[in-house]
Amino acid sequence: MSDSPAVRLSEVTFAYDQSGPPVLAIPDWSIPRGEHIFLSGDSGSGKSTLLNLLGGTLTPSSGNITLLGEAFSSLPARKRDAARATHIGVVFQQFNLISYLSVKQNIAAAAYFAGRNYRHIDGDIIELLDNLHLPANTLNVRADSLSVGQQQRVSIARALINKPELLLVDEPTSALDTRARDAFMEVLTSVATNSAMLFVSHDPGLADNFKKTLTMRSLNEADKERQS
Ligand SMILES: Nc1ncnc2c1ncn2[C@@H]1O[C@H](COP(=O)(O)OP(=O)(O)OP(=O)(O)O)[C@@H](O)[C@H]1O
Numbered sequence: 001m002s003d004s005p006a007v008r009l010s011e012v013t014f015a016y017d018q019s020g021p022p023v024l025a026i027p028d029w030s031i032p033r034g035e036h037i038f039l040s041g042d043s044g045s046g047k048s049t050l051l052n053l054l055g056g057t058l059t060p061s062s063g064n065i066t067l068l069g070e071a072f073s074s075l076p077a078r079k080r081d082a083a084r085a086t087h088i089g090v091v092f093q094q095f096n097l098i099s100y101l102s103v104k105q106n107i108a109a110a111a112y113f114a115g116r117n118y119r120h121i122d123g124d125i126i127e128l129l130d131n132l133h134l135p136a137n138t139l140n141v142r143a144d145s146l147s148v149g150q151q152q153r154v155s156i157a158r159a160l161i162n163k164p165e166l167l168l169v170d171e172p173t174s175a176l177d178t179r180a181r182d183a184f185m186e187v188l189t190s191v192a193t194n195s196a197m198l199f200v201s202h203d204p205g206l207a208d209n210f211k212k213t214l215t216m217r218s219l220n221e222a223d224k225e226r227q228s
Helices: 047-055 077-087 103-113 122-131 148-160 178-191 204-209 219-227
Strands: 007-014 024-031 036-041 062-067 088-091 166-170 196-200 212-216
Touching: 007 047, 024 047, 036 047, 036 204, 047 088, 047 166, 047 196, 077 088, 088 148, 103 122, 103 148, 122 148, 122 178, 148 166, 148 178, 178 204
Parallel strands: 036 196, 036 212, 088 166, 166 196
Antiparallel strands: 007 024, 007 062
């Protein structure tokens, strides 16, 4: 189903407390394949909740999410984990690299979890590091011996090693200074051309890197506005 969007939400609601009101309600929304979207919104508006739903670490209270036209949120946890590992890359705010493993081992782990033969992906890793302007001699050093900016690039390489159709990026630049931030954005958008990307950030200065921008509002705020 190559014409189906990367991800689609249909009649999705989510409540942390099943007896309470939902924190998120999305009747119909999709991210087309290859589209890069910048998402901002006030603290508490539901951005992280949405990322977790798209990544399958949370499942909707009602409605459903499809990935590449196939069932996703309704899958049993183990199959959802496998679909995530194969089709979704995630760049976390805190990188989430395994500090005592090498750069290569961190990236290869993502290939392993996607069921790939990770012993034969050295070429892919070297090519990615090169595109990310990371010197090849960083391949075998411990992740925690790199600079913050370099660790962030390794986290992009890990997210992209399986050529995911969907890339979820959560506040990736908050630990970087302005120069490193601009370099990061340039390198990210140039290597992620084949993936749909949802990029979440509080930094409005980054929106210019995207053709499409969205702002999330909390359901509470939307309700208050409707009533006033
Ligand atoms: N684990 C949780 N249990 C209960 N409520 C939660 C939980 N996580 C988030 N919430 C609530 O859900 C709503 C949306 O939170 P979420 O973290 O998704 O917002 P956000 O836009 O990502 O905020 P921020 O920009 O501060 O990270 C908020 O009202 C928040 O208090």
